[in-house]
Ligand code: KG4
C-alpha cells in the first residue's frame with residue numbers, strides 16, 4: 131500500500147490536540163503527538179465548562195497544529211489527508227476543530243475525514259507497536275463514555291452495552307466535587323480511597339446480576355450525596371471511607387458487567403479473546419488490576435494502551451482518518467459537527483453490509 135500521512139485534530143472535550151501519523155503496510159507510526167490540556171481553566175468550576183472549553187480550543191488550536199507539523203518536520207502540502215473529530219462531544223469544541231480541519235483541507239486541496247471520536251478510542255490500542263490485533267473487546271471508560279465495544283475490524287464495531295445515565299469518570303468527578311477534593315476527581319478519589327474503609331458505607335450496585343453489560347451509576351452517585359448530607363461536616367477519614375466504599379462499588383459493577391461482556395464476545399469469537407481498556411478511568415490501578423484478573427480468569431490477553439493514548443489525543447483521530455482514507459473514504463466539506471453520534475451508526479455508514487448492534491443506535 132502507498133503510505134498515507136494524515137494530520138489528526140481533536141477538540142471534543144477539554145483537550146486541544148493535534149498529531150501527524152503515517153500508516154503503511156507495517157502499521158501506524160506516530161510522527162508527532164501534541165496535547166494541550168485545559169484542566170487549569172476548568173478547575174475553579176470543578177468540572178468541564180463547555181463555553182470555556184470552546185474558547186480555549188479557539189485560542190490553543192492553531193499553535194497546537196503548528197507544533198504537530200513542526201515536530202513531524204512536514205508541511206501541509208506533504209499530507210495525504212486531514213482528519214478532525216466531528217463528534218460526539220461538546221458541540222462548540224467539536225465545531226472549532228472540524229472547522230480548522232476543513233480550512234486546512236480546503237486551502238491545501240487535501241481530503242477531509244470527519245472522524246467519530248469513539249472510533250478513535252476503539253482503534254487507539256493499535257497505535258502502540260505490536261498493538262491489539264482484531265478482534266478485541268474494548269471497555270471504554272472515561273469522563274464522557276462508558277461502554278463495551280466489540281472491535282471486529284476497521285469500521286466494524288458492535289456496541290454490547292453502555293451506560294444508561296452517567297459515565298464512570300463523571301461519577302468519580304461528581305463524588306470529588308461533593309467532597310471538595312478538586313478536579314479532575316478520578317485520581318483524587320483513588321488516592322483518598324487508599325486510606326479508607328471500603329465497608330463503612332453500604333452503597334448500591336445498580337444492574338448487578340442483570341443480564342447484558344449496560345452500566346448505571348446515577349443511583350450510586352445519589353447514594354453518596356445522601357451520605358454526605360447525612361454526615362454534615364466531613365472529616366478527612368469520612369471522605370476517605372466514602373471514596374473507598376464508592377470505588378469498591380464501582381469495582382463490583384465493572385467485574386459483573388465485564389464477565390457478561392466477555393461471555394457475549396466468546397459466543398461469537400471463541401474462548402481466547404483480547405480485553406482492552408481505554409479512557410481516563412483505565413488509569414485507575416484498582417480498576418486496571420481487576421480487569422487484568424478477570425481477563426486471566428477467562429484466558430484472555432489484557433491490553434492497556436499507554437496512558438497518553440488512553441485519554442483524549444489526536445493520534446487516534448489521525449489513525450481512524452488514515453484507515454478510512456485507505457479504504458477510499460473521505461468526507462464533504464459540508465460534513466456536520468454532531469454532539470451525539472453512536473459508533474454502531476458509524477459502522478453502518480462505513481460498511482453498509484454490517485447492521486447496527488443488537489440494540490441499534492442510541493441517537
Ligand atoms: O479519557 P479522558 O481523559 O477524557 C474523557 O472524558 O474523554 O478521561 C477523563 C476522566 C475523568 O472523569 C477523570 O476523573 C477520570 O477519567 N480519571 C480517573 C482516574 N484518572 C482519570 N478515574 C478514576 N481513577 C483514576 N485514577
Ligand code: ZN
Nearest residue numbers: 251272274442
Ligand atoms: Zn474521549
